[in-house]
Amino acid sequence: MKNGLGQYQNVLLVGSSSQIGNAIVDFLPLSSSSRVFRVGLDSTSDFFLDLTSQVGTDSLNFIDELPDIDVAIFASGFLADSQNKESHAGITSMALVNFANLILLINRISLRMKVQGFGKIVILSSVAALRPRTENYVYGATKAGLDFYARGLHAQLKGTGVSILLVRPGFVCTKMTKSLEPAPFATTPEFVGKSVASALRGNTRVLYIPGILKFVFFALRLLPEWLFAKITSK
């Protein structure tokens, strides 16, 4: 539980190498005795978990040993490179990392948080989930599944004290996207971190980063297919 000064005691970060995830942790109000549990594959991980292959029940048992978690951040994400984005391996990895394995994890954490009666779950979706583009529709599809799941889970958690912050960033300049041309309204992981940390103080349910994308995508979703295709094709 947050301490008397609003500082988080225990934070769980899924995706220990995620720049966005780590940036969020950097901006969270933490005390000197706060603990951050990182889940992932790199050397900073406290719990090793490979999301690119099917995750079994037993490999998630570490969740039961954790202390009460105030915030769980799900920042792991995978974007296959341009050659692989429609290959068997690429689709499998994206589906597992962005969706299938992730919702298994979120499910376990939400059950854990229901028992403790409080907690925030930060789920990093993407604006790519809002309308498919020819360039990244597989990635978008996996994120759309996650997005859909998050909204459903939010409704399901009503009254338990646990809530969800669904984050839909636009293009973020990270390791994952370095080979891509930045889209309009591109941001940095730091900006995302700052926005998420401040949104966690309130009751925001869905957060667009930057905020203007909320209106941009509201408009884009209304466009007829031919016009949307024309705008987004290069």
Next chain:
Amino acid sequence: MANLKRIRFSGWGRNMSSFSLSVSASNREAVIGANPRGATPTGAGRSYGDSALNSNGNRIDTFSLKFVERLENSNVFRCGAGLTIGELSRFAIPRGFYPYVVPGTEFVTIGGAIAADIHGKSHHRVGSFSKKVRRIKLLLSHGGFMEIFPHGDTEELFNATIGGLGLTGLMIEADIELMPIECSLIEVTEKRVYSLSEMLEVLRAGDSQYFYSVAWIELSGKYVGRGRVLFGNHCSRPHDSQLFRLDADWRKPRKSFVLPPIFRINIIVPLFVKLFNQIWFWKPLAKSKTQINTFMHPLDGIANWNVLYGKRGFLQYQFVVPHSHADYLEKVLVSLRERRIASPLGVLKQLGEASNALLGFAKPGWTLAVDIPVGVTGLAELLDEFDRELVSIGGRVYLVKDSRVSETLLPLMYPSLEIWKKIKRQYDKSNHWQSDQSRRLNL
């Protein structure tokens, strides 16, 4: 237990809150019934932080444990754990008795007073509350009752229970020794002092003459430590009378003013505090006979003064430093001035002998309590800095008022923590008694 409703509770500081299930202490099955989040006994909810919160667990309401009886021809009173100090004193005063240790508010239950091992204005003379506790009846997590005494076989559990934050069991009743008094009035002496050193001097000199002593210290303006020192002694019976003198109004709680629930934002800001402190400092000195409850419970004049700190609430930082490090108080004043943290409530008191409580707060030295709104910038770092310094000079913070102390510093502040933990684990194998604080500090 599906019919129990989850209710949001917060500590007196209103800076922490959580949902829990309220269970009556009379419902023994529910009290010890399995809940993965355990249960925490609660009293009147006057602990500032999360000592009496238990997120998603059971919160035991001791309202049903309100009873009191004087044991035959003695000065020992058998009190239910849910009885408040105010109720006890209103029962005892007409019989010519008064509790030795009474806190600043009368709305503290006997169970809470023991669990926090509270101290009062009389600490330099009689020590903390548990010194006068003769017996406690405790409900343990396996469902059995146990009577524990300050001496003998049960001494170990007794010492873990007093000051044990309710984490060893649910107190049902306690036998408490009360002080015979001749009159329900207090002879009050009040002095204005103009510096911290003068304040310490006056307190030191006065403590040998007076049974009650406390000082209000101005935490705004120049932060030089000026303030008012309040002393009191029980009045004795007038010579010509054989009767106990009762002053009016001992029967009812003092009339208090209830603030309307309109305070969304904190109004305890430096400007208002400065104004208030000026008025408070210069207000006429009391020098007459005062009713005992007015003297003892100055804060109860406004029933819900804690709402003045707004939605985010406040915390009370209370620490004790040994006599040899009285200069630390000066440092605290300087730090508060540097950060422009103004507080209407700064209370300084000299503490006497420590009790046997393993997690007891009071020990010989000076204690200062400061109320601070949570929204103050840089507060976390400042208090962490205070804590580190405290540890190095042998001080400690008061757990029942805490909502933020670092787990790593705790064993240094409370050297008997490990022994206490061992006893707790021994008598509470299933770790049934837990609170948000016990989980936060891994107690």
